[in-house]
Amino acid sequence: MRIGLIAEGGYPYVSGDARLWCDRLVRGLGQHEFDLYALSRSERQEDEGWVPLPPQVSRVRTAPLWTAEDDGVVYGRRARRRFAESYGELVGALCAGGAVDGPGAAADAFGAAQHASATEADRFGNALYGLAELARDEGGLVGALRSEVAVRALERACRARGALRTAREARVPDLLTVAAHLERALRPLSLDWYEDDGLGSVDLCHATSGGAAALPGLLAHHFSGVPLLLTEYGVRLRTHYLAAPEASPAVRSLLAALHGRLAAETYARAALITPGNGHARRWQERCGADRAKLRTVYPGMDAARFAEVGEAPECAEPDSLVWVGRIEPAKDIVSLLHAFAEVRKEEPKTRLRIVGSPSGAEGAAYLGHCRALAAQLFPDEAEGPHTVGDNPVSFEEIGGPEIPTLADAYASGAVAVLSSVVEGFPIGLVEAMFSGRATVSTDVGAVVEVIGGTGLVVPPRNPRALAEACVALLRDPERRERLGAAARARALELFTVEQNVAAFHGIYLEIVSRTPVRRLVLDEAGDPLPFAVPAEAHVPGRWTERTARLVARGGPARPPGAPVRATALPATEGAR
Structure with a gap:
């Protein structure tokens, strides 16, 4: 099968989080094909380069999270209205719930997304996908997210009736800080990774962490129905409470709401969730993850x-x-x-x-x-x-x-x-x-x-x-x-590379076996060809040559194992 592996600040870069276990996973699953989608955290990380990649990696597409140039997109009246509505709904959902008043209430904070009403959860999700659809239609969100319109929408949401007390206390510096964080967190919405030549063509998206790495997987699921697997060795909401203690209560509360809402949305849309230990699993459950979706998979280490x-x-x-x-x-x-x-x-x-x-x-x-x-x-x-x-x-x-x-x-x-x-x-x-x-x-x-x-x-x-x-x-x-x-x-x-690889191999098969066929393959006469994309469709071999010659909806099938060189703007891309 073809896996879209999504990482933030890690694989395939020489330095970064989750680099080693991702590399061991990819190398251990040589029977599958991997497309890597990497979000970098710094210019230094990009300058240090990549680790040597195994032959099962067909394509690498990268995009920076540490910077984003103005995309130059100028919205018309209708697009501006769409942005104001979707962004207003998103920040309204953050101000209405999903955060707590001050860091001392962290024990209740990570359960906020679970206890919030289903209406607010749907409000956040609908707004998020509304912004993603706008970015896809107009070519980007960077300028809009940095605009005065965004800051004023955030201010209105904080001052709205029923908003959290800490949100109502936000001052101008707090609003600017939160707006800047939102712009950075939502940068993946502007990427061109979600078409049929990108994540829309894979059999499974595997996000190696929550937060920014999960967003491309959510959008691939939204736009193309690609199943999402989420692996978390550290829950982002927990990380938020351990970082930036000097931030004001308003900033911490609103950012906690963002991490909590995004976590809840990711858990709701993921086909399966693999926490790296029971400690992370308990955080996920308090953030709203369904126990039936959870599979604990310990990180694989070289013994x-x-x-x-x-x-x-x-x-x-x-x-x-x-x-x-x-x-x-x-x-x-x-x-x-x-x-x-x-x-x-x-x-x-x-x-x-x-x-x-x-x-x-x-x-x-x-x-x-x-x-x-x-x-x-x-x-x-x-x-x-x-x-x-x-x-x-x-x-x-x-x-x-x-x-x-x-x-x-x-x-x-x-x-x-x-x-x-x-x-x-x-x-x-x-x-x-x-x-x-x-x-x-x-x-x-x-x-x-x-x-x-x-x-x-x-x-x-x-x-x-x-x-x-x-x-x-x-x-x-x-x-x-x-x-x-x-x-x-x-x-x-419990903790070897072998057990980790074996666990994910079984999980990949479980998810794909439960996923409806998304691509219709036609024969020479134009009639649907049942069972045309078997599990071995991406494994090099003579049995796949006929499938490779068939025309799939959205373009011709690619011969198994053939590298792809795609153009990605503003992201950058490299190939083996």
Whole structure:
């Protein structure tokens, strides 16, 4: 079958989210044909280029989310009226519900879309598709979304009777901020990806995240009836509440409404939804997802590179703790350092290896703070540079002389520690499990689901509990070995690339088997040809040559495996 894989800020770019699992999925499903539709997040990401693509990728079409030039489209009177009506309805639906008053009510926020009336949900969906149809008819929405008409429509919706209190309190800067965010979020509506030579021709759209990546899939479903599969390893509404805490209550409330409404619409239209873990699944259910559509599919990770460490779990430093990850405030290394100070009181020979690099400017500042704290907590031992052997705490990066590879990082510690206060799916924890390491983790995100009783779990922001768990494992080598072996067995059963690929292969077949035939194939006499597009229609082989010669509605059939070079404006496109 032919899959339209849609990604935002990830595959096929060298850097970005979901790059690895998408690449492994495509490579693992060589019997299918993939068209990639990629939304980039920055100019730097585009400049870094793409990863090498396997032969089953026939086409790549890209478009930037980080910028959008004015499309130069000038609306006539009727088009301006259509825009004002649809945009007014969309922002009216946002102001009428789907958000909460302030970040403290986040626990109720992600259920707002579920509890909102069906009328408001239909209002948002109808307005969204109305804008998409306008963009298709007129050639774009960029200028209209940036116009004063859009800002005034948003202001009227905020001031309307029955609007949320936080929306009514929005000031001019808030309105401009929300309008700019809406313009960016709705940029995919202006793409030319939805015709018969684009997403309209695929058998299935697979959106690799919610939000902007789901919009093209929604439009392909709306315009051409293409079934949509949505995979979410992190729910966008949850991400919204974890980001931009400095924004005003009005901005946060309105943007929460946008993410909640869009999530509810995507869940309603998707044929199936595949959360990456039970934590994401619970968010999806609170946002209105139908349980019957949910299939939990854990992300597939490469276990081979941890095989040597996992099969020989002896540690060169049995009195060492290791933390591996991206250095940023959410990882709460500060609590880890305080916990380690308590560990040293009980086990003076213990060392802590912190392996990772900072994430952006905020991460670099946080790393500096952690280094200073380590020097303060261990003043008699922190005179020299932070290197292994000189101090009980070392800050290292993968690729150095002591830690040449990621597997070596986990091999360097007897116990792997996760100290986060916020996590989605804890990739580092799974890597430690592949490495056969006993683990101590904080109870956040999907940690308990992933660990499944093969490690110790403590409350977040509790250094004393973290220290007690670490000491318990440091003093009991046999228990460490048992837990490490059990963790590795669990990871190999649930979190490998093979199980991920097998799950999606079955899901693809399930969705396509339930989807009515959308393209009518005619024979030489012009009569309908039943069963003319079998499941093997996109697999190279002699059995498909006759199908390839037949004329399908909307243009001739393309020989299986033949690359396509399409023109996409304002998007850019490349081919193998």
